[in-house]
């Protein structure tokens with residue numbers, strides 16, 4: 001029997017808890033958290049993400065501001081805007097929506113975010129904390145996946161976790177979090193030879209490659225836990241993952257759907273880290 005890892009449901013549960021906490025903050029007059037989201041250029045593709053974030057913040061009951069800039073804004077101007085937010089003591093979290101326009105140096109922009117306000121966990125300092133095993137801020141998608149696995153009491157110790165994709169945003173940080181839980185981790189990528197032979201060994205298979213329904217049943221071991229980070233539009237405009245869900249479903253012990261799996265968890269972890277910053281900072 002296959003169990004669906006219901007990210008939407010777990011995300012709602014956590015958001016309800018956070019909502020209750022914010023009610024208490026309001027009651028005792030504590031300053032409410034504030035998240036600042038920066039968007040540069042056309043963001044129609046990530047509109048869903050932006051809307052979901054706004055809605056979550058509204059529901060939980062804290063402040064969220066969105067700053068939109070044209071795609072031809074200079075890097076200097078953008079850095080200046082980030083610096084204003086760094087210095088604004090009412091702002092607890094800053095997120096710069098990726099990808100940035102090609103003329104910008106993404107790393108330079110990410111480094112300019114104050115590490116203590118980096119709710120995405122993309123700052124090299126926070127990546128470093130994660131690498132040495134004392135994470136301060138976690139990238140929201142890997143954090144969301146770990147929370148989801150934990151809520152379904154999926155034991156990771158000694159399991160072979162195979163990650164498909166090595167991005168800084170998902171694959172690399174995911175590998176570290178799984179290692180910390182004593183999984184044996186293999187990271188595969190576009191140059192990996194015999195990908196299928198490796199994914200077939202996975203007890204836990206995490207897929208984050210951005211290829212529409214690439215992982216079919218023949219890539220998956222019987223009883224594997226399958227986590228799909230992909231979010232692609234197919235030819236009919238429907239949102240589909242990197243995993244061919246219907247094909248893989250009967251083989252998996254647990255599987256995340258798209259939508260309603262990893263996505264809502266990512267949003268919720270962003271909310272949690274913003275609140276956590278306000279909690280510890282009281283800046």
Ligand SMILES: Nc1nc(=O)c2c([nH]1)NC[C@@H]1CN(c3ccc(C(=O)N[C@@H](CCC(=O)O)C(=O)O)cc3)C=[N+]21
Nearest residue numbers: 046048049052096097098099120259260261263264266
């Ligand atoms: N600095 C930065 N941090 C990010 O975390 C980041 C980013 N930039 N740029 C864009 C991507 C994309 N991303 C999504 C997260 C959740 C959903 C989400 O909530 N998905 C719903 C979609 C629901 C629907 O479309 O119907 C779901 O999967 O159920 C979507 C997309 C975060 N990203």
